[in-house]
Amino acid sequence: MPNKIFEEVLNNVPKDVKRSIARSMRIAARIDEILKEKGLKQSDLAKMLHKSESEISKWLSGDHNFTIGTIDKIEDVLDAEIINIPLKPAGTKSKMPRPSKSKDLTRRIKK
Amino acid sequence: MKKFTIIDILQGPKAKFYSVLLEGKRQSEFEEFLTNFRDNPEFSEIIQNIVIKIDQMARVTGAREIFFKPEGPSMVFRINIGRDETYPLRLYCLRYNDQVVLLGGGGYKDLSTVRYQDKEELNNAVKLLRAVDKSLKEEEASFTDLDLVSGKQFELKGL
Numbered sequence: 001m002p003n004k005i006f007e008e009v010l011n012n013v014p015k016d017v018k019r020s021i022a023r024s025m026r027i028a029a030r031i032d033e034i035l036k037e038k039g040l041k042q043s044d045l046a047k048m049l050h051k052s053e054s055e056i057s058k059w060l061s062g063d064h065n066f067t068i069g070t071i072d073k074i075e076d077v078l079d080a081e082i083i084n085i086p087l088k089p090a091g092t093k094s095k096m097p098r099p100s101k102s103k104d105l106t107r108r109i110k111k
Numbered sequence: 112m113k114k115f116t117i118i119d120i121l122q123g124p125k126a127k128f129y130s131v132l133l134e135g136k137r138q139s140e141f142e143e144f145l146t147n148f149r150d151n152p153e154f155s156e157i158i159q160n161i162v163i164k165i166d167q168m169a170r171v172t173g174a175r176e177i178f179f180k181p182e183g184p185s186m187v188f189r190i191n192i193g194r195d196e197t198y199p200l201r202l203y204c205l206r207y208n209d210q211v212v213l214l215g216g217g218g219y220k221d222l223s224t225v226r227y228q229d230k231e232e233l234n235n236a237v238k239l240l241r242a243v244d245k246s247l248k249e250e251e252a253s254f255t256d257l258d259l260v261s262g263k264q265f266e267l268k269g270l
Contacts, residue, residue: 003120005142009149010166013159021163022171029172042177060177061191062164 025062027071027082032060034080048077113267115243117260120214123169129261130214131243140216140239144202147218154219157200161190165214173209182227187240189217201227203236205244215240242270 002010035045046056058064075082114134120141121128130139138146145162148154168174179188188206202217216239218232227233246268247260 003142005138005145005149006120006162006165009145009158010162013163017159018163021160022167025164025167025172025178028177029175032175032177057177057191062167062178063160063192 020065021062024064024066027066028060028062028064030082031074031078034078034082038078038080040078045074045077049073113270114264115246115267116262116264117213119261121165121169123166123171125171125173126169126210126212128165128169128174128212128214131239133267134264139214140236141202141214144214144216144218148200154200157192160192161202164190168212174206174212175209176206179204179206182237186244187215187237201233201236203233203240205240213240213243215243238270239267242267245269 031045035041042056042060043053045051046053049056059066059070071082116132116134117129118132118139119127120130120139130141132139136143145158149158164178168178172178178191180191181187182189182201182203186205186207188204190202190204192200199220199222200217201220203215205213205215207213216236218230218236220227220230220233224230224233227237243265246265249268250260250265
């Protein structure tokens with residue numbers, strides 16, 4: 001059972017803020033995982049990317065807003081995949097939104 | 112001699128977070144920290160940042176070292192908030208490994224304060240955690256699972 005005050009504060013955090021930090025932390029954790037697997041340190045990654053160690057430390061703090069370009073570069077120098085986006089096999093239909101919601105969305109867009 | 116108890120804050124599949132409740136107090140050091148800063152608009156963003164990070168570490172990533180910064184030569188760390196210049200708040204903890212973290216207190220570190228030792232509130236929070244660490248080690252508490260000592264009272268040594 002989570003602590004009461006902790007839970008109250010956590011529940012008041014806007015969803016988009018939660019999602020953004022959670023995603024940054026997962027990316028940072030994945031990079032950390034790859035570095036460990038390959039026996040590398042943050043200083044090695046800094047050298048590979050021609051960045052300072054303090055910049056890499058900020059990237060991995062869980063707050064950094066990674067661009068796709070930065071992720072590409074890190075994947076390239078580490079020769080490992082950071083983000084894997086699974087797509088549905090060809091011919092598989094995506095689920096359409098329910099009609100009522102779809103109409104509602106159209107109404108909101110028209111407004 | 113003062114006494115303290117280890118209390119649960121959040122238990123997740125990847126990490127467990129605890130705090131320190133000093134004898135005679137109603138709130139643990141971490142709860143007091145949240146209470147002091149949660150309703151202050153100046154600090155609400157950083158408080159949100161800290162609680163999300165703790166929640167994510169507990170549930171998803173584990174308490175990896177990358178999410179902390181060492182504070183001085185001992186076991187004391189602080190939650191890494193990435194932007195020290197714009198987030199002048201410090202939360203100290205004892206990070207024993209990727210699964211176990213003991214949260215302490217902290218406070219406001221204005222930009223003119225270079226070292227935590229220069230600010231009484233911060234210095235006290237760090238000193239308390241060092242004393243807690245010392246006391247737990249003398250009792251040979253297992254840091255791989257603080258559940259074993261959760262709820263048990265210890266004497267605070269070296270403060």
